[in-house]
Amino acid sequence: FMGTPVYSSPEQVAGAGREVDHRSDIYSLGAVLYELLCGQTIIDVSGFLDLPMEAVRKRILEKEPVRASSRFVSLPDAAKAEVSGQRGMTEARLIAQIRGDLDLIVAKCLEKDRTRRYESASALIQDLRNFLESKPVAAMAPSPVYRIRKFITRKRPAYAVWLEVSLAVVVLLAIFAFLRPRSSSSSFKNRSATSEIIDRSVAVLPLANMSSEPENGFFAAGVSEDILTSLSRIKQLFVISRTSTLDYADTNKSLAQIGAELGVRYLVQGSVQRSGGQVRIRAQLVDAQTSSPLWADTFTRALTAENVFAIQSEIAEAIVGALQVVLTPNEHDQLNKFPTENLQALEAFFKANIAWEKASGVGFEEAITHLEEAIALDPDFARAYAFLANAHLVQIYYSGLSVQEQSNKAEPLIEKAIQLDDRNGEAYVALGALKEYQGKFDEAEKAFLKGIDLSPNYARAYSAYGHLLHWNLSRMEEAVSVFRKAVELDPNNAGIESELAEALTAVYAFEEAQAILEKLVEKHPDFASGYHKLG
Structure with a gap:
């Protein structure tokens, strides 16, 4: 030719x-x-x-x-x-x-x-x-x-x-x-697929802050998040993301309505009281359909990082037992692993969670500051390294920072997180995002799948993997399946819903995409950034 x-x-x-x-x-x-x-x-x-x-x-x-x-x-x-x-x-x-x-x-x-x-x-x-x-x-x-x-x-x-x-x-x-002249010549099971998963579906509602100081709200939020994180690692459970439960912190809705809106059978409620050198955590597991408690307990201990994690572990194991879930040896080990023994490092980590929820460049900068403090206080805090890596990577989009500079910051943090704890699903999701930014899509897919295997209820892992499948691997049907799973885990996350709608249009499922997007606009009338990102 x-x-x-x-x-x-x-x-x-x-x-x-x-x-x-x-x-x-x-x-x-x-x-x-x-x-x-x-x-x-x-x-x-x-x-x-x-x-x-x-x-x-x-x-x-x-x-x-x-x-x-x-x-x-x-x-x-x-x-x-x-x-x-x-x-x-x-x-x-x-x-x-x-x-x-x-x-x-x-x-x-x-x-x-x-x-x-x-x-x-x-x-x-x-x-x-x-x-x-x-x-x-x-x-x-x-x-x-x-x-x-x-x-x-x-x-x-x-x-x-x-x-x-x-x-x-x-x-x-x-x-x-x-x-000018030119010569001529993967799919993932959705929750509806099995009634067993529906029967073992759980949402951890925000724990009430019963401390006399309102500023201790970050501590109650952190305990809520950690209980959720512990449960989310268990493959036989279906656990709703914290992003979708935040709106129920001060709600007058009935338990049945909350359960129906989140698509779960069981709800975890409770409170956290921090006073002097003690912490009291009350928790109960309730059947949302009947409002009947399956389990409830109150824990009062000296305020140390070890005791906070021990209480969270006991709560998670009690919930698992009430739902008749048999843990694997690895799941049992993960429930009883204490990420840090430094209370100040734990508090800095909890504050980073609150800053992250702002979903803005300023919020992520605050999270980065808190996480750097946590790592300085405890250089072996694996989860803080993974969280910090993710915070640097999301700043590429939210603050327009250099891909190369942010990747250079994230890469050693990811390596350290995995070195300290190779069962940390969040670290592998960060690794997947890094590899995607580097254009190494096969490596990104392996990392995302590893993260999902370790944290099977981590909505962000599915969302990130769906993005890779849709935009870089052009495996549209798989992307739709993965985004569906992400939406099930985080049903009130406008960004994930808009990504599902976008993926559905790519496979010509226009009516379903329209229904999702119309509902999205109704629920989140001010949500414009997701539409801007998608074109």
């Missing part, structure tokens, strides 16, 4: 017997647009010229290009800085702009099957214009759920002029390139 292989369509590369028409030029334009967006060609050309022609042909015909946003993320820091500098925005902002519609537009251009590409250059140009105006694009079927998202996007303040100009330049360059 003639022409530059990296810009040539599969039908051009295939040679004799394959019809070539104007849609080959659409493919070539997509290759140019891809390069303009992420600074890399659709196929890694290192050593390309040394390959025999048959190997080149095979690579073009069989290898699917990584999405442009993912390719950009995997670039060295200097290259990312150069490309984002040319666009006049931060790396995180550029990733957010490419990910979504631009990724889909380019992917439609680069379809191996030419019948799935744009029919004409005019259609492509119109889609690019639609993108700039925050209108639905043809690269994704214009379902009602998608139109709702675009409507919300248009209602937000318009993009800064410099951003539109920057993206317009990209469009014009791509159109110019088109006009």
